[in-house]
Structures are given as C-alpha cells and as structure tokens.
C-alpha cells in the first residue's frame with residue numbers, strides 16, 4: 473500500500489481538504505441529474521478515499537456506498553461521512569451483489585496500470601449499475617492531454633500541518649503509465665519537521681482506449697471536458 477493511503481492517511485484532510493472538492497462535485501451532480509430526479513437513488517463510489525467528493529454528493533442521494541482498497545482511508549472518510557456505508561474492496565474485483573442507480577469512479581481509477589486492469593474496473597462498475605443507470609469515470613489524465621507538471625500545497629490543522637511538493641513526469645511515453653513523486657514535510661506539536669517521500673505510478677490511456685474499454689464491457693460511452701480540462705467519461709448502461 474502506498475504511504476499516502478496507509479501510514480500517512482491521517483494527514484489526508486490536510487493534504488487534500490474536502491472544501492477543495494465542492495466545485496467539481498457540483499459538476500458531477502449535474503451529470504447525475506437524471507438519476508437524482510428519480511428518487512430514491514443509490515450511488516456507489518469505487519476508490520472513494522477520504523470521502524472528499526462524497527461529503528458534497530451524499531445529500532443528493534438516498535444512500536451512498538463507499539468502496540476503497542485502504543482501510544485507513546475509509547476510516548478518514550467515516551469521520552466526515554458517518555451516514556455512508558464503507559466497504560474495503562478492490563475496484564478490479566469487488567462484487568457487492570446489488571445494483572446502484574449511479575456509479576462514480578474519481579481519480580482512484582488512475583491506479584489502474586494496464587488496459588486489463590482498466591477493463592476490470594469498468595466491468596465492476598457495469599455489474600453494479602442498474603439498466604438505465606450511469607457511471608462516471610474521472611481520470612486525472614489521458615494520453616492526449618498529459619503534460620509534466622509540478623504542484624504544491626498543504627494546510628494546517630489542530631497542532632499539526634503538512635506541506636507537499638507533487639512532481640509528475642512520464643519517463644517512457646511508449647508505456648501506459650506515468651509517475652508522480654510526492655515529498656511531504658510534516659509538522660506535529662513541537663517536533664522538528666520531518667520529510668516523507670511517496671512514489672505513485674498511475675495508468676495513462678488514450679481517449680480511444682477509454683471509450684473502447686467502456687463499450688467492451690457493455691456501456692454506451694462518451695466524454696465531456698470539465699473546467700479542470702479533465703476528460704469525464706460518461707458510461708450509460710442500456
């Protein structure tokens with residue numbers, strides 16, 4: 473398990489505060505408008521992490537089920553989303569034995585490193601989506617628009633704080649992955665600041681591959697570009 477989602481999970485809300493997700497969550501809710509208009513609607517999120525989108529989306533649905541590989545991240549989410557169901561599971565293989573009106577897969581889909589893994593996650597979304605339902609997939613990058621990037625951030629909390637550098641590169645443009653290195657500077661109480669490094673390898677697929685995979689598992693697939701210039705793949709289950 474990556475450090476960020478295990479021993480550093482308790483810092484998640486200072487790394488990526490839920491308030492930062494409000495604008496995009498509203499955008500996703502608009503895309504879910506048809507199912508929300510047919511209450512009671514149930515939403516499943518795969519790779520829900522710290523529940524930062526869920527906190528803004530849950531009131532629009534009768535129920536929200538949050539699945540993530542990391543028990544530590546689910547614990548972080550439980551603190552702000554106690555009314556949601558939390559389940560440890562792998563989006564490539566989890567089977568809950570029920571269907572939902574909507575399925576949401578945000579940036580966690582980036583951890584699918586091969587087309588086979590991407591297809592497995594798409595299949596999971598499909599089998600949990602009701603006929604007439606919708607799934608959204610929101611990768612941070614697709615092959616066509618990928619750019620190397622650096623970013624920084626972090627906030628302070630109760631007696632502690634974090635600052636981080638995020639450095640994204642694609643060492644081999646011919647494979648299906650890119651790398652983000654995170655350097656975290658952490659401060660707690662009067663301890664000296666200490667530093668942690670975490671390397672995340674993520675999948676990078678073309679929009680053509682994305683659409684093909686979604687169609688192969690049975691969805692009608694298209695995409696829109698959001699205000700963060702991301703491809704948001706819209707998958708409708710016939």
Ligand SMILES: C[S@@+](CC[C@H](N)C(=O)[O-])C[C@H]1O[C@@H](n2cnc3c(N)ncnc32)[C@H](O)[C@@H]1O
Pocket residue numbers: 477493518519520521522523524525526539540541542545561562563564578579580581583
């Ligand atoms: C960037 S965080 C997600 C944050 C989330 N968008 C939010 O609103 O807080 C990425 C998450 O993907 C999860 N993840 C990675 N691979 C996964 C997999 N195969 N199945 C389910 N979750 C996975 C990690 O455990 C982590 O919690």
